[in-house]
Amino acid sequence: MSSFDEILSKHELSKEEIMTLLAAEGEEMSRLFRKSLETKLKHLDNCVHLRGLIEYSNRCAKYCLYCGVRAKNTKVERYTLTDDEVLECARLAHQLGYGSVAIQSGERDDKDFVNKIEYLVREIKKIDNGSLGITLSLGEQTEETYRRWFDAGAHRYLLRIEASDEELYYKIHPKDKRHDFKRRIECIDNLLSIGYQTGTGVMVGLPFQTLDNLANDLLFFKNKDVAMVGMGPFIPHPDTPLYEHKDRIPSAKERMNLTLKMIAVLRLMMPEINMVAATANQTVDPLGREKAIAVGANVIMPNLTPNEFRENYLIYPDKACVNDKPDQCQTCLDVRMASIGHKVLYNAWGDSKAFLNSH
Numbered sequence: 155m156s157s158f159d160e161i162l163s164k165h166e167l168s169k170e171e172i173m174t175l176l177a178a179e180g181e182e183m184s185r186l187f188r189k190s191l192e193t194k195l196k197h198l199d200n201c202v203h204l205r206g207l208i209e210y211s212n213r214c215a216k217y218c219l220y221c222g223v224r225a226k227n228t229k230v231e232r233y234t235l236t237d238d239e240v241l242e243c244a245r246l247a248h249q250l251g252y253g254s255v256a257i258q259s260g261e262r263d264d265k266d267f268v269n270k271i272e273y274l275v276r277e278i279k280k281i282d283n284g285s286l287g288i289t290l291s292l293g294e295q296t297e298e299t300y301r302r303w304f305d306a307g308a309h310r311y312l313l314r315i316e317a318s319d320e321e322l323y324y325k326i327h328p329k330d331k332r333h334d335f336k337r338r339i340e341c342i343d344n345l346l347s348i349g350y351q352t353g354t355g356v357m358v359g360l361p362f363q364t365l366d367n368l369a370n371d372l373l374f375f376k377n378k379d380v381a382m383v384g385m386g387p388f389i390p391h392p393d394t395p396l397y398e399h400k401d402r403i404p405s406a407k408e409r410m411n412l413t414l415k416m417i418a419v420l421r422l423m424m425p426e427i428n429m430v431a432a433t434a435n436q437t438v439d440p441l442g443r444e445k446a447i448a449v450g451a452n453v454i455m456p457n458l459t460p461n462e463f464r465e466n467y468l469i470y471p472d473k474a475c476v477n478d479k480p481d482q483c484q485t486c487l488d489v490r491m492a493s494i495g496h497k498v499l500y501n502a503w504g505d506s507k508a509f510l511n512s513h
């Protein structure tokens with residue numbers, strides 16, 4: 155057995171071994187992908203879980219240096235969906251058999267916003283007696299706010315760490331009160347202790363990011379014992395400060411392959427977690443989501459945001475599916491997943507097996 159295959163057969167990976175896997179190319183990369191798919195099928199199955207994505211608002215109080223909806227981007231037309239629009243999206247998710255919704259938004263922590271989300275979560279829970287699962291991705295909040303939303307019925311929360319290395323974190327966020335690395339970690343810890351199925355993740359292929367950083371990111375997810383992870387390629391947005399470093403990042407193909415390797419290695423390290431095939435994958439490669447599923451991801455988030463708002467939620471340019479209608483999306487997903495030997499699981503919450511086994 156070659157030393158590469160020996161690493162592939164291990165359950166616990168050292169940082170050096172993770173880096174060896176992340177550096178794999180050609181035939182070795184294919185062997186990694188075969189092993190990660192085999193691991194997923196052994197511990198989970200070939201089912202893909204859905205979260206109907208509702209992009210609630212692009213109003214954001216933060217200045218993340220990579221994101222197109224950052225507060226300082228004056229070119230964006232700001233919107234917030236009405237209660238009816240949100241509930242209509244949720245009813246559509248239920249009708250289409252998606253089983254769960256994910257509410258994502260720019261970050262706000264004012265009283266109106268916190269109350270509104272609590273109200274919307276309670277209203278969504280009333281649809282067919284609580285049959286929809288609810289994931290929130292609404293940034294950093296106080297522990298009390300997280301608890302209120304949890305008590306209202308949200309049971310999963312996604313808060314990417316974005317970069318688990320403090321130095322890199324401050325290269326992609328301004329260093330000020332609003333963007334505090336320690337607070338972000340504290341938020342993840344609070345979500346875990348409240349009892350959310352907690353998800354985190356990073357962007358892959360950021361300027362200044364090294365293989366060493368990425369290996370540490372994977373170890374960070376493992377050490378925090380999170381239930382879900384979302385990773386996607388970084389896509390430079392021309393109206394953001396990080397765009398000036400666009401020539402320092404790997405090519406789109408390299409970012410895609412690196413993202414796939416991150417997903418594959420993490421599947422070996424955490425066989426039972428939920429992993430999202432992020433839309434950003436499909437933006438850099440038309441088959442990006444299928445590729446992510448085929449190497450270990452098991453969740454897809456079809457967009458339910460009303461079409462007229464989607465083009466204002468451009469966190470990065472050329473976002474995939476901006477013009478698709480939800481029913482087109484459904485057929486398209488079934489066909490796309492079948493093409494790689496997977497099937498979409500309808501009418502289920504699709505909770506993280508890792509979480510269910512540890513609680």
Ligand code: SAM
Pocket residue numbers: 220221222258259260261291292293294312313314316356357386387388389390391434469470
């Ligand atoms: N505001 C919330 C937050 O930051 O957690 C949720 C919404 S935010 C738009 C969701 C994710 O989009 C972020 O966690 C970030 O990783 C990703 N994102 C933002 N800008 C991006 C870019 N230029 N390329 C790829 N992903 C990006």
Ligand code: SF4
Pocket residue numbers: 214215216217218221222223224225259260261293469
């Ligand atoms: Fe706002 Fe989230 Fe974008 Fe940061 S990543 S600017 S918090 S929407």
